[in-house]
Amino acid sequence: MICKKYSLGFLILSIALFFLSLKFMMNDQVVLIEYDFLKFNSVNISMVLLFDWMSLLFMSFVLFISSMVIYYSYEYMMGDKSLDRFILLVVMFVLSMMLLIISPNLVSILLGWDGLGLVSYCLVIYYQNFKSFNAGMLTALSNRVGDVALLLAIAWMLNYGSWNYYFYLSIMKHDMELQVVTWLVILAGITKSAQIPFSSWLPAAMAAPTPVSSLVHSSTLVTAGVYLLIRFSSSLSFTMMFVLMFLSSMTMFMAGLGANYEYDLKKIIALSTLSQLGLMMSILSMGEFYLSFFHLLTHALFKALLFMCSGVIIHNMMNYQDIRCMGGLIYKLPLTCSLFSVSNFALCGLPFLAGFYSKDLMLESYSMSYLNLFMYVCFFLSTGLTVCYSVRLSYYVLTGKNNFYSLNSCSESGLVMLTGMMGLILFVIIGGSMLMWIIFPTPMFIFLPIGMKFMTLLVIIIGGLMGYEVSQFKLNYMNYSLIFSNYSYFVGSMWFMPYLSSVGAVKFPLNMGNKMFKKIDMGWSEIYGSQGIMKMYWILSPLLRVIFKNNLKIFIMLLVFWLILMFMI
Structure with a gap:
């Protein structure tokens, strides 16, 4: 039912916009609508919309084709478990295009532009x-x-x-x-x-x-x-x-x-x-x-x-x-x-x-x-x-x-x-x-x-x-x-x-990453990092074991050496 509802709505809107575009064309008319979102001191954030015969006619065509495609999708995508999600994605896609068409402002164009890019990826x-x-x-x-x-x-x-x-x-x-x-x-x-x-x-x-x-x-x-x-x-x-x-x-x-x-x-x-x-x-x-x-x-x-x-x-x-x-x-x-x-x-x-x-x-x-x-x-x-x-x-x-x-x-x-x-x-x-x-x-x-x-x-x-x-x-x-x-x-x-x-753009970075992984991550950083420290401990551990097992004897022997050294000086 969601397909037929959106399809009919888009079709009616398309017909209305088509006749409106004819009116604008006959009267050579352009309408700029500016809506202020926020005014704070000298900051003025506003949304500007441009309606002329070109934008209205293009919107009419986009909506008409969208209405036919959404109606067509009702049977084409039948059996799909997430049909509603698909239709809503298509509607978001069309609305992003609408925003792009009626924007005379680079920021609002970017909103529609990025909307198209994101929804097209989905x-x-x-x-x-x-x-x-x-x-x-x-x-x-x-x-x-x-x-x-x-x-x-x-x-x-x-x-x-x-x-x-x-x-x-x-x-x-x-x-x-x-x-x-x-x-x-x-x-x-x-x-x-x-x-x-x-x-x-x-x-x-x-x-x-x-x-x-x-x-x-x-x-x-x-x-x-x-x-x-x-x-x-x-x-x-x-x-x-x-x-x-x-x-x-x-x-x-x-x-x-x-x-x-x-x-x-x-x-x-x-x-x-x-x-x-x-x-x-x-x-x-x-x-x-x-x-x-x-x-x-x-x-x-x-x-x-x-x-x-x-x-x-x-x-x-x-x-x-x-x-x-x-x-x-x-x-x-x-x-x-x-x-x-x-x-x-x-x-x-x-x-x-x-x-x-x-x-x-x-x-x-x-x-x-x-x-x-x-x-x-x-x-x-x-x-x-x-x-x-x-x-x-x-x-x-x-x-x-x-x-x-x-x-x-x-x-x-x-x-x-x-x-x-x-x-x-x-x-x-x-x-x-x-x-x-x-x-x-x-x-x-x-x-x-x-x-x-x-x-x-x-x-x-x-x-x-x-x-x-x-x-x-x-x-x-x-x-x-x-x-x-x-x-x-x-x-x-x-x-x-x-x-x-695809391959040409990522081949050099991937090869470079592979070399860096081998030479740095698995190479020098390992030698001077964890592996090097482990090897040093591995070599020193027998000596340390002797020291820790015989610590009293070694302490007394070192004391004797120290006393001899003191008397000699």
Whole structure:
């Protein structure tokens, strides 16, 4: 019952906030609410909340997706002994995101930011096993870098008398000291949104239950960094934009390439999230923050649905996530596979679905910019790779013969899960056009040659064909050659980033600790400490035993020696 109660509450609140955001947008209205907690002499501790069309619209989307995910969890987590605890953790997660969205103050942003980090750790280790523990530690420790960056930004802003960054945005770009705050916020943003070199925690966070993955990868944890940078977009200097552009485009390319070598269903979708985050960041670094926000919202819709469909598939495959064990599911789970295909098409940017409106606009505005050929090729190649791994995923999961048990029990009997997914499918289809009318009331005018105009569609078609060919690719001599296996291992392991951030980060300290343990704890400190004292006593003990047994004789003999010595002197 707790699932349905929170789900309904979030849905009603989401609808109310959506219409409120439309009102704010039409009136070009911004409301700042300041509440004083404590006034003592010159100390004034206050809580500031910012309501504008952007924060209200984003909150509306987060609450809507959360309501569908919580309703979906009622059946997905059925049989779990601590379902209520799970739902309350998810609610805390959503409320932390709400606090982050409406905060124009770095201190209250840190509260929401740390809330997301702490609750995400609790959710990643929800299934208590060794793999979840490792994933949780990697997630928590990677995100600590961003938390420390925000703490440093708070400390630096002590020089300016207020933590309300909202009032300093116009001068941040031109003030050398305030640019330190922006650099620290960029570091926090790329950490939370898993850009290179902090990318390895995002696929590891797949150890969490699928409803959590759906929420994390669509509208909460990973989008927090993008949203924060959208808020700070007017304070980004040219150098910051250049660094952000390079990191995000490399992330987009790396994730797209890695997803084509992955066989874990949830990790493929996680890498697709990483690729889309790179796309949002790179378009943001061009100064098009409205476009970045537009793609953030459309991506949230189809990515949440994609994860929910994968959850149903994993449930029916008896918790197997390897796509090579699947196949022919279109005959067993027709409705789920239809929803899965539609959300996959939206991810690819197929015309007139949600992803098309934002993705096509981003790529065309990129074509109009003055950036170099390397970035242009990287952008369009990454888009082609998105279609490539999506087609490969659909081929493995939906078509062919079933590679699982011959007598499998796949069925779409879960009406609650299907209802949760059906609530999202309408917005995956019409959400893009609806949001475009809302966010861009005046259409963007893009003038391009016919070749560049059709470039996006051409890349999608080529990527689809490549994905089909990759799926058909059977074991041949290339698989046995050392060069090809090393290349596929390098690309499939996200350019060795998980090893660098886990084994690579702890190998030197562990080796150093081992040497210190041997040389100091078990070495010199033992010689000059307890073991050395024990050896000294061991050597002296026979002499002491003689002294203590014959103490009277020795005393009289020493007295005689002393008297002789006295008389001689």
